[in-house]
Amino acid sequence: MREILTLQIGGAGNAIGDAFWHLISHEHGVDYGSGRFDGTSPLQLDRISVFFNATVSKRFYARTIIIDTEASTIQRLSSSSHLYRPENFVAGSESSGNNYARGYHTDGAEILDQVLESTRREVESLDSLQGFQLLHSIGGGTGSGLTSLIMEALVEQYPDNLLCNYVTIPSPNLSQVIVEPYNALLSIPALVNNSHLTFCLDNEALFQICNRNLKIPMSGYEHINHIVALTMSGLTTCLRFPGQLNAGLRKIYVNMVPFPHLHFLIPGFAPLGSCKEQQFSKGTVAELVQQIFSSNNLLCAIDLRKGKLLTAAGIFRGRMSPREVDQLMTGVRNKNLNNFVDWIPNNIKTAICDIPPRGLKMSATFIGNTTAIQTLFKRLLDLSSIMLRRKAHLHWYTGEGMEEHEFIAAQEELLAIIDEYRASGRDDGDTRDSGKRDSDDEISSRTGPKCQYCTN
Template identity: 90%
Template sequence: MREIVTLQIGGAGNAIGDAFWHVISHEHGVDYATGRFGGTSPLQLERINVFFNATASKRLYARTIIIDTEASTIQRLNSSSQLYRPENMVAGSESAGNNFARGYHTDGAEILDQVLDNTRREVESVDSFQGFQLLHSIGGGTGSGLTSLIMEALVEQYPDNLLCNYVTIPSPNMSQVVVEPYNALLSIPALVNNSHLTFCLDNEALFQICNRNLKIQMSGYEHINHIVALTMSGITTCLRFPGQLNAGLRKIYVNMVPFPRLHFLIPGFAPLVTCKQQQFSKGTVSELVQQIFSSNNLLCAIDLRKGKLLTAAGIFRGRMSPREVDQLMTGVRNKNLHNFVDWIPNNIKTAICDIPPRGLKMSATFIGNTTAIQSLFQRLLDGSSIMLRRKAHLHWYTGEGMEEQEFIDAQEELQAIIDDYRGSAVDSDRHGSRSADGDEDDVESGSGQQCRYCADN
């Protein structure tokens, strides 16, 4: 098996993580409350070890480390389910107070060793470890500061394994904390330099999906977390179930990331409809393909038409013809060639799993690496620049041991990644994107036409 260790960090990370375990425990026939297997198909057990560990008493528990600087979230999860191992719950003495510096330098640093010890125990208990899956927000203190600290330690201790991040990006329209732009800005260097795959989730886009697509009156984050969990389930489905065309974490990385720094991906999901709306749906593969390339179904508030797709992937679930899926996906590319870069040949990939998600006959998950994401980064840069120019609330960070230069360095890093994506949109003969590792060529299909970057190195 190709096992994955999950780390859910902070309030948002634990809420998304709990929704994720709800979804995949149902898919594998595991009772969420007791951890007992009650499924009906041998396929549910075939690859269950990817995310679950079995105990001597034939119970299953989630291979996840639950981390927060305050204990309230962890206590709630501990009381709600026996799916979580009590030894894997790590809590600090007090909240990080929405302050990156406290999560990175003080409160978070106090529990780092405990986190790494628990992680090491889980890694050593598996046969064929594949990588880490980190769930967190970069708007809060724990999700930004402590996660950055943990990522640096994981890269140092496990340099050959993948780090996959599901990151909730703060939005000015949904902001609840005034220093969110600072926390997000300071998280960027760790995400750029340490993560291999970063799936960007935007609260604004998720709220729009609930209001526009589902017509749900929002009272909390339950619906949003469920949408994210469904998308994560789709991305990991080929790891958990056999299918006609499989895509593991490593394969997604190789096909989706042309250069190590350009690893920020936009996920999407279809169908995003209510049970009533589903009655009027055609239920065809063509409809799914049309929906996943629509900005209305993306979990990040960007417009695909305002940039170019470097790479794209569709992960389909349900009984369908691979030939039909390939033709439809290739047809989208051929009809919209101006929306795809021309220096990566065969930059659209598909994977099919025969087992549909619960309650649906078929679904599709979209993963896109698009230059339009620079608008998201520009939003983060503009928000932090306005505050930094006036040195607003800066004393909360300098009082915890940080220096103003760290903010300036983070801004330069953020501007560099914006420039990288902007540069990657130009034609192959003018392409000059930066890369963290000059000797790497990570695109599986890139053996044909080469960009100037590859030719020079």
């Protein structure tokens, strides 16, 4: 069986990971607290080894490595469930303080060997590893800095395996840490050059879904984590249960990524509505298709109409007609040809799994690779440029061994990926000049004032 090893890194990554394991353990009939199988269907055990390991005593544990630079998260997860293997907890002695430099150069580097040793132990016990699944945020110090360090090591030691990242993107309207733009900016080079599939989870869109779609008053991140876990469950459905398409990470990679650097994907999920709205739902496949192409159901605060889709996929769960699904998905493309690039033929894919998620008769998960993601990258670039222009809080990073030119290089990398996505939206699909950096004047206008007395 083609196994996947998960690494959940930092506070946000571990919170999302715990919600994910809580959800899929129930789907596979595994008790979250004890790890014992109490399911009712043989299908629950058919591909359980993709994400779970079995012990001699017929207990299952999550194939995941829980990583943080401080021990509080580790202790909480260790006491909450027997689903996690004690040897796979890796904790440092001190928090990274929401500082990329500490996660990459100092505090994170101290526990890197422990992370790689736990990874090696899990990999050697597998029959056929297909890839790694990394859960993290790029707003904090551990999720950004330590993850970048781990990704570089994984690419070097396991070059034939895919790296799939589920990345929480910080939002300026919901930010709790003032240096989040710096951390997010410095994470971009590692994501561009080392990740093969990057699913963008935007905090801005997640909070909007809770307020607008679900009508939930926000008191914490529990509801957000559950929405992300539902989406991840849908994205991994065809890895965990029999399906008609995308039976592995590599097939998703081949179908969704036209060029290596253009691997930033927008996930979406349907249905996402309040209980009152569900009473008026038709419960049809056509309604699901309409919803997953709506910006209100995307886990990233972008408008699909402001860009062109390079590729798109819909993963459907529940009893439904494959012919109807194909016709509806093809119909979306035919009715909106201007929103799809014409240089990629058959760029819309479908997958169907008969097993619905818990509590729903049917659901649909969307994956989109769109040029509209430029708006997200520009948001990160503008926020970091405002701070870097004034060299605000820069001493926290330079004091840990970083230099200012590393920020400039990260901005150039971000500008390059924006240019590459912009070029891919052209009708001819020519990206030969997409990797070209902006001129020195353009970069300096973003990153610093020309006069030392200028504050604009």
